[in-house]
Amino acid sequence: MKAVIFDLDGVITDTAEYHFQAWGSLAATLGIPFDREFNEQLKGISRTESLDKILAQSEAGAYTAEQKLELATRKNTEYQRLISAVTPADILPGIHALLVELRQAGIGIALASASKNAAFILERLELTHYFDNVVDVTAIRHGKPDPEIFLTGAANLGVQPADCIGIEDAQAGIQAIKSAGMFAVGVGTPSQMQDADIVVASTADLSLRMLEDGFNAFVKTDSL
Numbered sequence: 001m002k003a004v005i006f007d008l009d010g011v012i013t014d015t016a017e018y019h020f021q022a023w024g025s026l027a028a029t030l031g032i033p034f035d036r037e038f039n040e041q042l043k044g045i046s047r048t049e050s051l052d053k054i055l056a057q058s059e060a061g062a063y064t065a066e067q068k069l070e071l072a073t074r075k076n077t078e079y080q081r082l083i084s085a086v087t088p089a090d091i092l093p094g095i096h097a098l099l100v101e102l103r104q105a106g107i108g109i110a111l112a113s114a115s116k117n118a119a120f121i122l123e124r125l126e127l128t129h130y131f132d133n134v135v136d137v138t139a140i141r142h143g144k145p146d147p148e149i150f151l152t153g154a155a156n157l158g159v160q161p162a163d164c165i166g167i168e169d170a171q172a173g174i175q176a177i178k179s180a181g182m183f184a185v186g187v188g189t190p191s192q193m194q195d196a197d198i199v200v201a202s203t204a205d206l207s208l209r210m211l212e213d214g215f216n217a218f219v220k221t222d223s224l
Contacts, residue, residue: 001183001215002163003108005153007044008118010169011187011203012111013090013125015083016043022079023054026071032057044170046114046143047072080117086124093204099130101208108132110153112166112176114143133157145172147180154180165211171195183215 009015020039027034032054042050051072055063063071088096102109110133111118118136122128133156135149142148154161166177169187174195177184185200186193193199198214200206 001107001165001212002159003110003154003157004102004165004167004211005110005112005150005157005177005182007166007168007170007173008111008113008115008121010043011092011167012095012127013086013092013121015086015115015121018079018082021082022075023050025078026075027054030055030058030060030071044114044144044168044172046137047076047116049143051075076116080120083117083121083124086121088126091125091127093202094206095203096127098203098206098208099127103130105208107208108157108159110135110157112149112153112173113137114149144170145175145179147176150176150180150182154182165215167206168193168196183218185211185214 006012009019019042020036023039023042024034034054041053051068055068099109109131111122111131112135114137115121116136116138119134122131122134133153135153135156137143140148140152150166151161154164161181164182165185166180166182167185167187168174168177171192171194174184174186174193178195184196185198185206186196187200187203189201190199197218
């Protein structure tokens with residue numbers, strides 16, 4: 001194991017509620033039904049893909065590219081207003097300690113996030129200095145579940161995908177990690193993270209020792 005590549009939302013911090021509120025506000029202005037169950041479909045995918053899913057529920061007909069850009073910008077403005085209140089207190093349990101362990105062990109650390117606000121959120125959390133590289137959707141052509149974002153993170157760290165662990169809380173992210181040829185750690189329930197190599201119920205369960213043991217056991221089994 002030479003590197004760990006983290007998702008952001010639901011792994012480093014939980015900004016899902018802010019996404020829900022911002023999308024809900026936009027949907028309400030458009031007269032489109034939007035609830036938490038539908039919001040689950042948006043986890044791990046890009047802003048553009050999320051908007052397309054929401055607009056597909058509209059009875060207003062097709063939207064132009066210009067209209068979609070305006071709507072996506074409106075949603076992001078509201079989201080940025082909400083996340084401006086994020087502080088280090090919003091780091092999920094166990095994550096800060098894990099980042100310290102990884103840094104002390106000399107293991108590469110990258111972020112692979114569908115959020116264009118990833119760098120800003122890391123700054124608000126005061127975690128920027130732990131990450132050797134940040135890859136968001138502005139740096140890639142294909143979002144999750146395509147593996148490009150994780151492969152880009154590995155390339156930027158100068159390590160092979162097979163030497164990386166990816167940590168995600170969304171099925172689309174797990175699929176991206178596995179397609180990249182990496183060891184996948186899912187945060188959630190086994191039913192949600194069916195393709196993950198290891199599933200933990202909470203980020204508090206993550207540690208360097210646990211990641212190393214799981215990765216080494218996987219590599220040993222895979223080589224038999």
